[in-house]
Amino acid sequence: MPLTSIETDESELHVEWVIDAPVVRTWETLTTPSHIGEWLGTVVSGSISSGSSFAIDHGDGYLCESTVVKSEVLRALTYSWKFPDEPRTDVTWSLAPYGDATSLTLTHSGLADLVRSYRDGWPVHLTFFEGSALGTPLPWSMFWQIHSTIVNLNAPG
Template sequence: MSEYGTVLESGAVRFERLLPGPVERVWAYLTESDKRGTWLASGKLEPRVGGTVDLLFKHSQITSERPPERYREMNDNGWPSRGTVTRYEPMRALAMTWPGEGDASSEVTFELTPEGDRVRLVLTHRKLADKAEMANVSGGWHLHLGILEDRLAGDPPRGFWSRHAAIEADYAARYAKLPG
């Protein structure tokens, strides 16, 4: 299984990871603020369809690396984001709207399937505006999911900012080859 996301259709990317289980533990890292804050963003998630998701992206909580200037606020003050839960099936699936530029929003779905002592996580991000947004989002998910994998395995988190520009550029090059 590749760490790289794949394009499903225009404006949609998908990632798969086989993570250390059990499924209850992986679910907690998706839904509980303190655990989610160690790999993505902390914040309240109302556990129901229609519930509010208030995320605070504060990268100083997930990596000791200093970010490039354009992302400095995400490290120092945090960057707030608000979405809505669109699917909530405990231990199986969680989906939420994801704010984009202006009034545009996309949707992120996390699906979990137990496989022995491991859990297959399938993350799908849909309704992305264009290839540039797809590359940006793909680079972020690629790195965040790597840190999630490290946290679940009990390993030190791999680099985020030291790998960010190269991973995002790699996705941009991959997506530039797509039609449209």
């Protein structure tokens, strides 16, 4: 029961996902560098905690630099998101208990022309996120195949 909704407007992406893991495990997956390496990229500097900055290598040295703007442990996390060839945007994660599972909401704002690209990319990363949270990380070799499937599902008509 992972993806429950995905919505976009002119500059924002909003994704809701249910992870069949408790909030504590989901938070660890979201903030622990070893888990982040299983679903997003390699944390090469910093930490994901209140007021800190961090950098994630998404492959071949393509770094996203971020600063934590807000952190409410086990509930919410907001950080800036800046790739060298993109404007600065913001990523917000909200977590809430959903029975024994976790309702996770991702909002990526300030995207403008990048909405479509991130609409295709975040569901792939969240698929990997879920695998990590469940203790069964997916192999990175599957990333582009899953991405291609998502792109085809989102293609017009």
